Amino acid sequence: MKKFIIGISAIFVVLLVVFISFSIAPKNSVDEKVVVFWTLQMNDFTPYMTDVIAKFEYEHPDIKIKWVDVPFSEGEKRTLAAILSNNPPSLVNLNPDFSGLLAQKGALKEIPEEKLAQFNKHLLKSLEVDGKFYAVPWYATSAVTIYNKDLLAKAGFQMPPLTYEHYGMYAKDVKEKTGSYIFMPTITENDTMLKILNKSGINSPYKLASKDSVEIFNFYRNLYKQKLIPEESVTQTHREALEKYMSGSIVTLQAGANFLNMVKENAPSVYKKTDVAPQVTGKLGQYDFSMMNFVIPKKAKNQDAALEFALYITNEENQLALAKLTSILATNEKVLQNDFYNKYDDKDLIAKARVFSAKQLYKIEPVLKTQKSQKEVNTVINTAVQMILLDNVETKNVLSSAAKKWAKLNY
Numbered sequence: 001m002k003k004f005i006i007g008i009s010a011i012f013v014v015l016l017v018v019f020i021s022f023s024i025a026p027k028n029s030v031d032e033k034v035v036v037f038w039t040l041q042m043n044d045f046t047p048y049m050t051d052v053i054a055k056f057e058y059e060h061p062d063i064k065i066k067w068v069d070v071p072f073s074e075g076e077k078r079t080l081a082a083i084l085s086n087n088p089p090s091l092v093n094l095n096p097d098f099s100g101l102l103a104q105k106g107a108l109k110e111i112p113e114e115k116l117a118q119f120n121k122h123l124l125k126s127l128e129v130d131g132k133f134y135a136v137p138w139y140a141t142s143a144v145t146i147y148n149k150d151l152l153a154k155a156g157f158q159m160p161p162l163t164y165e166h167y168g169m170y171a172k173d174v175k176e177k178t179g180s181y182i183f184m185p186t187i188t189e190n191d192t193m194l195k196i197l198n199k200s201g202i203n204s205p206y207k208l209a210s211k212d213s214v215e216i217f218n219f220y221r222n223l224y225k226q227k228l229i230p231e232e233s234v235t236q237t238h239r240e241a242l243e244k245y246m247s248g249s250i251v252t253l254q255a256g257a258n259f260l261n262m263v264k265e266n267a268p269s270v271y272k273k274t275d276v277a278p279q280v281t282g283k284l285g286q287y288d289f290s291m292m293n294f295v296i297p298k299k300a301k302n303q304d305a306a307l308e309f310a311l312y313i314t315n316e317e318n319q320l321a322l323a324k325l326t327s328i329l330a331t332n333e334k335v336l337q338n339d340f341y342n343k344y345d346d347k348d349l350i351a352k353a354r355v356f357s358a359k360q361l362y363k364i365e366p367v368l369k370t371q372k373s374q375k376e377v378n379t380v381i382n383t384a385v386q387m388i389l390l391d392n393v394e395t396k397n398v399l400s401s402a403a404k405k406w407a408k409l410n411y
Helices: 001-026 044-061 072-084 096-104 119-125 150-155 166-177 191-198 210-224 238-247 259-267 303-313 316-323 349-360 372-392 395-409
Strands: 032-041 063-070 090-095 135-142 146-148 250-257 274-277 290-295
Touching: 001 349, 032 072, 032 303, 044 063, 044 303, 044 316, 063 072, 063 303, 072 090, 072 096, 090 096, 119 135, 135 250, 135 303, 135 316, 146 150, 146 259, 146 349, 150 166, 166 210, 191 210, 191 238, 210 238, 210 372, 238 250, 238 259, 250 259, 259 274, 259 349, 274 349, 316 395
Parallel strands: 032 063, 032 090
Antiparallel strands: 090 290, 135 290, 146 250, 146 274
16 A cells, blocks of 8 residues: 555656646747748848847747848749748848749738838838738848049049939040049949839830930940940949949949948048949939848748748837948838938048938839849840940841840740
């Protein structure tokens, strides 16, 4: 009998220990929601990212953020592979072009518009896909005109070009009096030419062979034939354009404020002669911009938690903190109204560029919308550019043929 009682007591103790263990064990395995969060090349800002994540998890004890930083060049490939495998991350940092394509394919969660009230309405509108939203804007950039004051003055000009038309007016004097070029248009880099056309309202295949379009292509053709822009304008990118600016080979550069840091570090003597002005405009007077956003794959786990975190990392406090670490532009409207984006000391060139860039976000429409076959459309346009500048062909004929190819890609 005594042995029986001891046995029962032992079983009771074991059960009690198990019960207590379950009671005090972390709720991780049962209640915790894990948000797998992918960013693109944000490792340089690890302290900022880990701090935001830690604060969010403290305020939301039932949500765990698992952060994975992906190399920029692999973002689209990995995201597509994850979506096709039916096990995508909960929240992904992508560019709007690829996000738009995924939305068109029905691969993303729709985000209610009322959840996006904190953002700049112009940037937000650019993310619309068939009147709906599938992305949360994170940060933006908008190029400014970086220019060499000394070379410009040597050519007889006090102000830099503010329009493409001004470029044509400055080009000859600058070349003759300084030996440098007024600029190097990297017109076959990605969708550069499409953005230039969009600034004059040319944003579809049906307008590509129009009179205005022909004039724009002939503008660059004439500059090229007269050797008033570098021969490399039809092959090189903005990285090579930066090198030319730092060497004094070109007088102006269309680039983001972050490029000023590169000039300052690598060509300090040129930086001392540098100033900034607003981005050049076309007939419509609007500005270009780039943006990064967050999307939630439709098959992702813990979608509500993912959206909660996306809105947290883009709130006023967290966006302003990131802005002060980088040269990016916030997307949160309250942050854009902060003095950080509205005041600058004349001696602080980077702050001046930041203020110019931020103000440009209020005049970005009409936005160039992503095409269904964007890379192929880029190839069609860029091939037309090369033919018109390099070959003895009729501009109108080349554009008519390109317009037909572009139209076919849309269907």
